[in-house]
Amino acid sequence: MSESRSSLAAAWERDAVKIGVLLGGIYLAYFLVGVLLDYGVRGQLNSIASLTFYVALFALLSLALNLHWGYTGLFNIGVVGFMAVGIYVMAVVSKAPTTETAAGSVGGLGLPLWVGVLAGMAAAGFLGLLIAIPALRLRADYLAIVTVATSEMVRFTFLSSTFERVEVGGLVVGFGGGSGLLLDFGSPVRQLFEALFLGGVYEGVVSLVGTVIDNNPEPVADGLLYGVILLGAVAGYYVLLNRLGNSPFGRVLKAIREDEDAANALGKDTNGFKTKAFVVGCALMGLGGILWYMTSGAITPNTYRPRLTFFIWIALIIGGAGSNTGSVMGGALFAALLFQGPRFLQSVVTNFVAVEAPSSFGQALAPIAGSADLAPLAFYMLDSVRQLQLIVMGVVLVFLMHRRPQGLLGHRKEAAASVPLRTRSNDGAYTDGGESDE
Template sequence: MTSDASDGVATDGGTAADEQSPLAAVWEEDLVKIGVLLAGIYLAYLLVGVLLDYGVRGQLNSVATLTFYVALFALLSLALNLHWGYTGLFNIGIVGFMAVGIYVMAVVSKAPATEAAAGSVGGLGLPLWVGVIAGTVAAGLLGLVVALPALRLRADYLAIVTVATSEMVRFTFLSGTFERFEVGDLVIGFGGGSGLLLDFGSPVEALFDALFLSAVHDAFVGLVGAVIENNPRPVANSLLYGGLLLVAVAVYYLVLTRLGNSPFGRVLKAIREDEDAANALGKDTNAFKTKAFVVGCALMGLGGILWYMTSGAITPNTYRPRLTFFIWIALIIGGAGSNTGSVMGGALFAAVLFQGPRFLQSVVANFVEVEAPSSFGQALAPISASGDLVPLGFYVLDSVRQLQLIVMGLVLIFLMHRRPEGLLGHRKEPAAGVRLDRRGGDSAYTDGGETDE
């Protein structure tokens, strides 16, 4: 999509946008911005891998891990954008819906266990794709249960309800009451504090088998095996899974963009701007908010499934509010209300703030002889004595992963003060689904800024 946020009127009756160079016109395409950002991120990580002498296997693992987190934070930022960016719903219970998605999927798709297997907790043994659908639907249904009473609340009050729901979900999964119980001859449950083992094998291989594409999977494993001598299958599966997650990002992006530009999406944006005005125009704002909330919660549940289905095990304490905080930072970096910004914010957060400290620590340890103080007090002492900042700098570099949350908090404070509109700035939104001008130019927009994807 093109942008003409600051374009003036040209002397020939056209706009200045008509006179921009072809390169500038290409850059205005949002997909080009996403592509350039991702290319820069991957190039930076590959260069770090060269500096650290990773080798081929290490580089491929690094790319697979980066793709995994970039795609997942982009997915969840897009889902949150439907709530906050489009509808103005302040949901800070994201991790609860993620937990419901993966736990329901696990119970549905785990192999069955019987009472004969003492202490074991199994599942219903249904196909993996059935479990994915069940987990997504369960997260959406929880969203409906929360939405019916809570969406009459606004702002901080809705936030309190959603974070409370998230913690209720976590403590339910921790409860001994639901740790294991019998359903006929089967013993199922949520595993309590010990969690659940995910014993349904590789989701990548299961997907390719279900689509009758096992030959394609084996061919890719062989391709990776041509450059990796020992056991290429795990690396190949990680790369394929990252690729599938990027496909999921593209689907999320297209669906939410179409939704946002539809009459339904324009009502959501009207509710975000002034719910009372939208209600006065005859729109059932509670119904619109409920639908948006349920769809967003279902997408968050699917995001939780995609995140943890390859982890081998899940435990309730994984789903603490901190993860919700991460997703909010990713959305704020990109800019609420913009699907393009959500993807770019998720990618930047994953590469710089989430994975970046680990790489920075590795680079520093590889090239600099760091003799860091063992405590924060020892790092501060030379400052008061002689003004020496070097020990504090070494301490920060040595503890960068432990200080990660502090860095994220500082970044969030900076963004809220200096760039609250996000990476792409103010975005302009279509006022109609069809062109309103007679000359075939850009459609009319509700405000100044750039077109929103």
């Protein structure tokens, strides 16, 4: 019995097991909700695809932010600006070209989708470099002000009529201004699979889904396959940041986070290290923006408001800054419970209870004073769950900062080196270099 317990404890110490158990529990809960709501096969598959989409993207962006804050101590609250640069540059590079001059007709350069993805990442990284050169000499609150101001400058630049439509070499390109930009890529998921030489896999999955869904199975298959792509991106981010954290470069970043003056005194070019980390993190955030919005059909600048940055910060704080495993778990919990959860709770309750919500907050409070009836207030809150969602997030954030500032996994010991530093025990050798008398 003790051996089985010790083996379970040893398995639980593995980060992959923690992530797997959490994701398994989340998917099981959403599946049971789908059964309660009588979703059917198509509804269940769409629910799984939507859940995977948000879980993967919040995990992915939390990992990118963890490189800035968790590893290096860079207080970046302009994440959404780098996401916007990534998707807009990708759209300009990969949209179909047009020569029409009519109002609202904006095309692109017509390059392959994968080229646009790389261009969007490069543009986000370059913007990070432009910010890093002057701003990383600042610390704490000052850097935060610069990054959030930059994200707003990006949004207003995309809103500007100056860059709405520009003729370049006979082609009409631009950012679309306040009207937004159409993303007419056809089937981005199919293109991504074909770019990875997996076109046969795509067709096979569409055919498989078609065996259980008679009517238009391709959108359902696209959602599921895109979820697989996003989970693959999360795994890639995770491996990259783990290797980076255990490398000499990553150990210098952690030294800068703990005491930049001490790291500088030891001869490390702290500004250079911070600049590199900032640029890499911004490029990863650009990729996150591309993956989030490339299948949306259209984008508008006002989508990229600061609140999305704070969603990502909450996800990182839930998991614990400095922990890649915590970043993934925090992103998953935020997406499932705080971002998507209220909508599912509303659907479950209204499916079993006839809800007649008051039309105003005053009408919801009046029965409490008269007869202590809390039902109207509860129904009003349920009907306004989307508006109250931000309040709930704020309460959760305040609670975590007071009760669990170290995050879900708590304080974790970090490796001092990428190889074990302990000396192997040997009968004929001593750690001080002496020789045996035998």
